[in-house]
Amino acid sequence: MTLAWRHLLRALYLETSTPRTPKACPSPKVGAFWTSVTKLGLHTKPSMPPCDFTPERYQSLAYNRVLEIHKQHLSPVLTAYFSEPLLLHQGHMEWLFDYEGNRYLDFFSGIVTVSVGHCHPKVNAVAQKQLGRLWHTSAVFFHPPIHEYAEKLSALLPEPVIFLMNSGSEANDLAMLMARAHSNNTDIISFRGAYHGCSPYTLGLTNVGFYKMELPSGMGCQSTMCPDVFCGPWGGSHCRDSPVQTIRKCSCAPDCCQAKDQYIEQFKDTLNTSVASIAGFFAEPIQGVNGVVQYPKGFLKEAFELVRERGGVCIADEVQTGFGRLGSHFWGFQTHGVLPDIVTMAKGIGNGFPMAAVVTTPEIAKSLAKRLLHFNTFGGNPMACAVGSSVLEVIKEENLQENSQEVGTYMLLKFAKLRDEFEIVGDVRGKGLMIGIEMVKDKTSRQPLPREEVNQIHQDCKRMGLLIGRGGTFSQTFRIAPSMCITKPEVDFAVEVFRSAVIQHMESQDK
16 A cells, blocks of 8 residues: 555545534525425425525426427437426525426435535536636647646545546546556456446446346456345345444354455456456446445455456446545545545536546556547536536535535434334445435345335325435335435435335335
8 A cells, every 4th residue: 555545545534523514594485386395295294494595487398398398309218207207497405496396305416416516606606607718628728627627636546647528437438448458458347236337338337237238238348246235145234334234144253254255255256257358347336326235344455456466457436436425535445445546436526517537547547548549529628627626625615525424324324213113124225425225025035125116105205305316126225315415404304204105105005
């Protein structure tokens, strides 16, 4: 471990927690067009926390016309949540408003993307200022925002070389190319259940069934068993780096994990039987799309060593876990005590603005440069870099990493009480503000709750004003990843809504 890396660990690990102090929010100003979703439905709804923001009146397309245009002219792939898709109009920090003025607490943040809050005032002001100065130049000319951003980001990683991109898929595409260029090898390993993008190249890394194609894509990619300590063949009561452990029992001593050892044997088997020459190993520090799956402590460290022994490089996909979301550390890979050779990042990097990056060592960057004149028209444009700099500043100024640790732990423990209360809540897991709640038929079988039943709970949460995500092979896991500005009173509301939705579901099943 280099001196720079030891310094980074000390600088970014949180010794103490100083949570974000909730600002005093007066009661919302209610216009004739504004209707609180808490007034809808037959059951008494949890009381929604106040919000000091009034949305503009919606004056665009009628809802039915939106549905018609979508059906006629947009992608036929069904991606929208709910039988009646939500038509959103405006956002403010942790809140979203639909076309009718109904207010929702956003606990999925645009698929783990809005890191510091919708339309954050400082980020908005920086974007508007840059919009009036310079939008675009491409990489053939220099402009200050890209150098200002590179200086800020490089301070958070040891001796990095930064390639700026526009999306997570694009970043992982480049990381695959880097791994092969540097190692002179071809095969790349990723976990089953991994999501690393939906481009023709990264589809080989992505191992979630409904993202796979019958046509050839992503050649040279191999999958290996995901070390899932809740649903997998091995798991116990001390495996995870989380305030909440699985309900499974084990006889492991505190400094030993039999589940980790078993999963490492499976990883070795993949290396010995399915890989001719390894170029690299991709891993999300916590799997996102697969339902916030955490690995046993120590697994990634041993896996990285095995890959490097065979000449491969190790890539951490921080698209969902980076920028302080996990609370205890700024980067997800730090929670595993490892230093990757390549780090990819997107989503929260720009708070919703299209931006991504690949960060690597000087040696790997030179290996790529010898083989390819890499160029990206929009990567590192003035707008993206200005926004990216302001996001880093807000995370630091508003103590959002600390808030993720404090409020995230508070929320995990609250949801864990629901797991103890309800048989169908099989697992609660995660770290900081990245949480998964896996729904099961029963805790003994751990079989997924049928999709239509999970859909009903999801719908009821929305009806009561809470937006959460979905994940897992069978869409059985609720994904919770709010903006890092969230407060404890809002967590209390979310937990109460989720509990009410589960109770309503169980009542409906008893009829």
